Amino acid sequence: xKQSPITLSQTPAFQPDSAPKHHPDDxxxxxxxxxxxxxxxxxxxxxxxACCEHCRQRVAEAEAVGGGLLDGLPQASMxxxxxxxxxxxxxxxxxxxxxxEELPVKRPDWLPxxxxxxxxxxxxxxxxxxxxxGISQIKLDQPEFCQDKAVRLLKISPGTCxxxxxxxxxxxxxILSGSYCDETxxxxxxxxxxxxxxxxxxxxxDRDQDCICLIVTDxxxxxxxxxxxxxxxxxxL
Amino acid sequence: xxxxxxxxxxxxxxxxxxxxxxxxxxxxxxYQHFAPRVKTYLLRFxxxxxxxxxxAQEALLQVWRKAEQYHASKAAASTWIFCIARNLFxxxxxxxxxxxxxxxxxxxxxxGLLNHHEQAGEDDNSWQNSKKHIEDALKExxxxxxxxxxxxxxxxxxxxxxxxDLEIPIGSVKSGxxxxxxKLRMSxxxxxxxxxxxx
Numbered sequence: 487x488k489q490s491p492i493t494l495s496q497t498p499a500f501q502p503d504s505a506p507k508h509h510p511d512d513x514x515x516x517x518x519x520x521x522x523x524x525x526x527x528x529x530x531x532x533x534x535x536a537c538c539e540h541c542r543q544r545v546a547e548a549e550a551v552g553g554g555l556l557d558g559l560p561q562a563s564m565x566x567x568x569x570x571x572x573x574x575x576x577x578x579x580x581x582x583x584x585x586x587e588e589l590p591v592k593r594p595d596w597l598p599x600x601x602x603x604x605x606x607x608x609x610x611x612x613x614x615x616x617x618x619x620g621i622s623q624i625k626l627d628q629p630e631f632c633q634d635k636a637v638r639l640l641k642i643s644p645g646t647c648x649x650x651x652x653x654x655x656x657x658x659x660x661i662l663s664g665s666y667c668d669e670t671x672x673x674x675x676x677x678x679x680x681x682x683x684x685x686x687x688x689x690x691x692d693r694d695q696d697c698i699c700l701i702v703t704d705x706x707x708x709x710x711x712x713x714x715x716x717x718x719x720x721x722x723l
Numbered sequence: 724x725x726x727x728x729x730x731x732x733x734x735x736x737x738x739x740x741x742x743x744x745x746x747x748x749x750x751x752x753x754y755q756h757f758a759p760r761v762k763t764y765l766l767r768f769x770x771x772x773x774x775x776x777x778x779a780q781e782a783l784l785q786v787w788r789k790a791e792q793y794h795a796s797k798a799a800a801s802t803w804i805f806c807i808a809r810n811l812f813x814x815x816x817x818x819x820x821x822x823x824x825x826x827x828x829x830x831x832x833x834x835g836l837l838n839h840h841e842q843a844g845e846d847d848n849s850w851q852n853s854k855k856h857i858e859d860a861l862k863e864x865x866x867x868x869x870x871x872x873x874x875x876x877x878x879x880x881x882x883x884x885x886x887x888d889l890e891i892p893i894g895s896v897k898s899g900x901x902x903x904x905x906k907l908r909m910s911x912x913x914x915x916x917x918x919x920x921x922x
Contacts, residue, residue: 556801
């Protein structure tokens with residue numbers, strides 16, 4: 487199994503065209519550092535962190551809080567003493583680290599380099615599935631994402647207007663390419679929208695190119711109006 | 724262990740020495756200090772004693788194996804070890820039978836444990852000072868915020884799980900964590916836990 491990087495501050499930076507301007511909430515960065523995000527949200531954060539120095543710094547701070555908390559914990563009684571451990575060290579040292587390197591994953595053209603963590607979940611010939619006029623999706627519903635309500639990639643044609651919606655839970659959106667505008671501003675590649683449940687928004691894809699984003703929700707979206715409501719089971723969002 | 728200005732920097736040095744010289748004496752000291760704490764950390768997530776022991780050992784073995792990658796200028800030893808333990812827990816969760824049995828105990832049930840000066844004092848007095856910062860900062864948080872931090876770091880609960888647990892809106896979970904993080908960050912900025920790097 488591939489080891490997660492020990493500290494994210496070591497992650498190489500892949501820059502999108504400009505540094506992201508919309509960041510995850512500090513509460514979300516803290517939960518990332520504490521290891522308490524669902525697998526889908528964690529993957530989304532990994533992508534953003536790979537291209538965002540600002541958030542890598544924040545995560546490092548939240549990890550330092552974790553280190554401080556670890557220091558302050560009471561000691562559990564250990565059944566294994568230092569001598570047993572030395573025996574294991576001898577064993578380890580005589581056995582060179584077996585690198586269970588994962589094969590490099592082929593990244594589709596539309597997926598930026600910093601979004602590499604998504605690539606391994608995409609089947610090689612995975613096709614976009616049409617959802618509604620101007621909107622298609624790829625659903626990531628592997629068992630690893632069982633804690634997430636929905637993990638999906640959406641491709642929105644230029645100028646398409648998404649239905650206005652609020653949320654029961656939290657919704658994280660990462661822009662992979664293209665851009666969209668909503669009530670909170672203009673979001674471009676690398677940006678994350680981390681919306682509180684009380685915020686309603688209506689994203690409109692910019693006109694120049696497709697907008698591809700990764701959306702992770704942990705509770706159903708609430709659509710306004712009867713037509714989007716009818717579409718809700720269909721969207722499955 | 725001799726008393727010096729900062730115990731935290733002592734551990735940073737110890738871990739650096741393990742990386743540079745494969746210093747077993749220093750590793751033994753790190754093991755004795757951190758393994759029982761990593762085990763407590765893992766027990767809080769609801770792992771069995773045997774599993775927590777196994778993973779705590781695995782964590783410290785990784786410390787031995789990866790010590791060369793450690794840079795005291797980037798993170799405190801405790802932070803680096805915390806990340807190893809956290810990643811092991813995440814991998815365990817991923818490969819294991821999905822979600823572990825959820826613990827629903829709360830911060831104040833463990834509050835006594837967090838204020839364990841007499842226990843901590845037994846093994847090493849020089850630890851008091853550097854630990855005090857984060858403990859004090861945690862104690863100064865309003866109970867609800869401390870509770871949120873506790874559930875996030877020690878129970879691995881997501882925002883929506885915490886919201887359901889405490890029967891409060893998700894927005895309150897996020898704003899509470901935000902405020903708590905701000906205060907804890909400030910307490911760390913003046914502390915050596917960040918390995919002396921200015922934040």
